[in-house]
Amino acid sequence: AKSLEKQIRAEGPSSGLVKGAAEPGDDAPAGMLIVSPDLRVRFANRTYLQSMLHEPEEVLGWKIQDVMPAEGLEDWARSLLGQSDPAASCCFNAFIRVGLAGERPVHITMARIAPQQGEDRVLVVVEDLLQNCSLRSDLPVKGYAC
Secondary structure (H helix, E strand, O other), X not given: OHHHHHHHHHHOOOOOOHHHHHOHHHHOOXXXXXXXXXXXEEEEEHHHHHHOOOOHHHOOOOEHXXXXXXOXXXXXXXXXXXXXXXXXXXXXXXXXXXXXXXXXXXXXEEEEEEEEOOEEEEXXXXXXXXXXXXXXXXXXXXXXXX
C-alpha cells in the first residue's frame, strides 16, 4: 500500500491526476448508490449525483424508486435482500429519466454487500451515465452518506 501511495504521488502531476489525487472519488467510473433494507438511498457517489443532475439532499434518505425510476429496480433490490447467498447479485439494462433531458439507456449492476449494524445493504452501480469520459477506476470512492 505504501509503495502504491508513493507511486500515485510521484505520477500525479505528470499524469494529470493532481485534482484526482486530492479527491479520489471524483474519478469513479460509474454512478454508485448504497441502499438500505428499507430501500432508501444511504450513499451516492459524486459521479451519480453529477450524471443524474441531483444534489445530495435530493437523493439521500429517499426511496430508490423515487431517486432512480427504472423498471424492476425495486423488485430486484428486494429479491437480493431476501436471498440467503451473502454475495447475491444481478445485472440488467434499463432506461432512466435524467431531469428534463429525457431517458438514457444504462446498465445496472446490483449486489448484496456486507451488513452494517446487522442489516444487509445493496450496492447499485449505474454504468454509462457519462458519455466520452475516461475515468480511473483504481481509486477509492468518495461520496455522500447519511
